[in-house]
Amino acid sequence: MSELNKISADGGSFPRRPHALSVDDYVAGVQAGNRTILARAITLVESSSRIHEVQAQEVLQRLILRPAKARRIGITGVPGVGKSTFLEKFGCFLTAKGHKVAVLTIDPSSSRSGGSILGDKTRMECLSRDENAFIRPTPAGSNLGGVARRTRETMILCEAAGFDTILIESVGVGQSEITLRSMVDFFLLLLIPGAGDELQGIKKGIIEMADWVMINKADGDNRLRAEQARIEQDAALHYMQPATPTWKSEAALCSALTGEGISELWECIDRFYRELEPKGIIARRRQEQALDWLTDLIHNELQRSFYSNPRVTARMPALQGALLRGEITAVRAAQTLLALHEGHNEQSPST
């Protein structure tokens, strides 16, 4: 093992490996908009190796000192709503207007790894060939906290590389939309017209978080049903507090197929920034997001440390069973587990 380590630690031994980059290389390359280095910086951020993590944090720390201004737009909707086609159309519309667009994904349920680049590029065929667009697939991992962190850090890298519009999509599976909402300025919900049941697929509270609702596939035979769905959504939004203070969320129609509604959406997003930026509402949202993120990181790590403690995991099922059978109070079960956790911490690391 130690011999092997020595060999792989020596970067030059494997000629087919890309040349190792220093923190300076990453920072300069990303800031120069070098796509290859950007892609490698994202891979660095996604790495679970401890050494890479230290380097990645150093790169990010250097990059945030020269903050870049980008619009952060979140897009969500259940599978089948046509997100890929929509992102393709919307992305190409933006690059045609001279924008540099990065498309990222939050999908904790995905088990896709590096190989998925092809998958994502296939589903956005035109955009993936666009030199002003950068598509990065979901980082692998089943833990939402980890996926969210990598997506946030990838966003920082893309912004530093000069992308002025970041589109982040999430699949509609509960918690991931809330995570997405916590990292974007503007949050778009895509729906499709259906037999009234389309609302069932959407977790509670998602509509309330939306700055805009688009009824997609409002084309052909669907047109009438789409208009009906729009009216229903508008009525639902009417009963909710606005997702963003002083901003009125509405429902509109679009067709990712024909491109209808895309330019109106961009006008709406323009108006969102034009109206809310002078009021400081977007800056305040980002500050709140930064503090919330810090809190999340801390709480996630405290919990990870607890739930990965072998003394805790060994006793947890029995105590949960006793709790469900009414044999033990929740407080006593918690105290027992916390004592086991603390006891473990007091041990020396060698045991």
Added chain:
Amino acid sequence: MSELNKISADGGSFPRRPHALSVDDYVAGVQAGNRTILARAITLVESSSRIHEVQAQEVLQRLILRPAKARRIGITGVPGVGKSTFLEKFGCFLTAKGHKVAVLTIDPSSSRSGGSILGDKTRMECLSRDENAFIRPTPAGSNLGGVARRTRETMILCEAAGFDTILIESVGVGQSEITLRSMVDFFLLLLIPGAGDELQGIKKGIIEMADWVMINKADGDNRLRAEQARIEQDAALHYMQPATPTWKSEAALCSALTGEGISELWECIDRFYRELEPKGIIARRRQEQALDWLTDLIHNELQRSFYSNPRVTARMPALQGALLRGEITAVRAAQTLLALHEGHNEQSPST
């Protein structure tokens, strides 16, 4: 100090103090429905003294082994909605039907202490004289987790003392309704008719959690506006997933002043248990609540331990400031604080 401890440990030294009760005394007294001992058991549960906590947990642990069947009903609404008058009318209606009713409160914003018993008894004058009713005011404390825990434990005590209907109210201040929802079977939202603005006072998502919505003060001149509010609420509920699977939440009118709507509400609650108990939905909700509570207790304690660590609190403001000014990444800020916390844990307790 040690001398003082010796004296106070000897219960007989202070003649004006009530005679100290043993765990056996508490358990037997509560199970016999002795109101004085019930009240003292609740005070024991509310005590922040370490010795009392151990004794309280022993009492609770003994009591849960003989589980009591009670209906747990949560009632929420913004201040001014008429909760006290409603609880008074509803409580008296139930005791007249032969029920034993306990009225508890969750109000983390309250700084009321023992002295508030008078306040709570004054606002429910008739019910407080009813020997089949037991009114217990908010436990003092600004920490919602602590207040929630005491309310849950008080509920266990009241159930063991033979109260078959537990009414728990919360004031409408955000998080406390979510906490209330997490400890009751049936969740009632009280509203008043207003100029359409009444919804503004209600935090997002509260209506979605309701098993029933009552428009209170539907009397006199208010009647027409109340009916209008009811229709609006019914429409809003129509767009939401049911708070309880297979149960259809609706909006109805009531007047706590005239008592109108009170017996209909009870019929509705009866139907709720009659329909959902055979399906196992209420048992499943309680099991989920027990596991969620265990998780909450663990997470709260992990966080309390972190945020009360003096090394953490000393550095936190500076790191938050640097984060908001964009000088440091959230991950680096979190890592710094977590390292300080762990460093502290590794220290011996004597330092």
